[in-house]
Amino acid sequence: MKTFIYPEMMTHVAMCTHKNPRSVMIISNQSDLIKVEMGRYREVDTEYLDANNLLTALRDRADKESDVLLLDTLSDDSAVFAHVNRILKDDALMVLKHPDLDDVSANTKLMQILGNYFKIIMPYHLEDGSTLLLCSKEYHPTADLILQRSDLLEGHHYYNCDIHIAAFAMPQYIRKNYLGIIRN
Template identity: 50%
Template sequence: MKEFIYSEMMVHVPMCTSKNPQNVLIISDNANVLAREILKHSDDISTKAVECSLDAVRDLDDSSVDVIICEMSSDSVLLAHLSRILKEDGQLSIKHPSLDEVEANKTMMKILGNYFKVIMPYNISNGSTALLASKEYHPTADINLHRADMLDNNQFYNCDVHIASFAMGNYIRKEYLGIIKN
C-alpha cells in the first residue's frame, strides 16, 4: 500500500467529519507522517503526539481533544480512556483487525458502542480498513465538503473518496448487522 494513502485516510476522514477540529491527538510510534497531514488543515491546529502506551494515554486530560488518530492495539481500558479524552462531539480514527477477523472486531465495536453514537469501518486501500467512531457527527452525512475539497497537496483523499470509503459489501453488512452503528 502506498504510505500516502494510509496517512491521508487516517487523518482526513476524521478531520473532515469533525465540525471544527482544533486539538488533535496522534497515538503512534511514528507520528511524523500523520502530523504532516494534519498541517494541511491549518497551522493553528494544536497537535499532540504520544507513543503507543497506556501510561501515555492515561495521563491525558478529560475532554481535551476533538480528533484522535490511534495506531495502538486496543482493549476495553484503552477505548475507555480514548472516550474520556475526546470532547463530546469528538472523532476517533483507529486501526483494527481485518474485517475478516469478525469476533475480534465485534468485541471492539461493542465496546466502542458504549461511548460513541456512530461506529463505521472504512476502507483505507487494498482491503485495509480503519474504524471511525464518532460521538456526534456522521462521516457521510456531516462531512465538511468545503474543507475536504480545499485541502491542498493530497495524492489520494478527496470528498468523493471520503464518502466512498464507507461503502461495504453485503457480506460485511450482514456479518456486522446490529454492531456497526450508523
C-alpha cells in the same frame, strides 16, 4: 500500497468529518507521515504520544481535551477506551486501526466496547483492502462531511471528498456479518 494513502485517509477522513477540530491527539509509533498531513491544518493544536505505553499515556491526559484522536495502533483493551472516552470532548471522534473485517469475532468484541462510548462506529476502506474504523460521538462521516474543507485541501495525492464518501461503502457480506454492531 502507496505510503501516502494510509496517513491521508487516517487524517483527512477525521478532520473533514468533525465540525470544528481544534485539538487533535495522535498516538502512533510512526507518526512522521501523519505529521505531514496534520500540517495542512494550521489552526489545530496537535499532540503526539507514543503508542508503546498507551494506557499510561492516556491516564495522564486531562478530561475532555481532544476533538479528534487518531489511534495508529491495535487495541481491544476496555480500560484504554474508557480513558479515550474521558479525554474526548462530547462531540469528538476517533479513527483507529482494527483487526481485518474477516475477523468478525475480534471486531465484534472491539465494536461492542466502543459502542459504550460512541454513537457511530463505521469501518472504511483503504485502497489495499484494509480498513480503518471511525468512531464518533456526534458527527456522521458521510452526512456531516465538510465539503468545503475537503475540497480546499491541497498537496495530497489520494484523498478527496469523493474518496471520503466511497470509502464507507461496504459489501453485503460485511453488512450481514456486522448487523447490529456497526452503527451508522
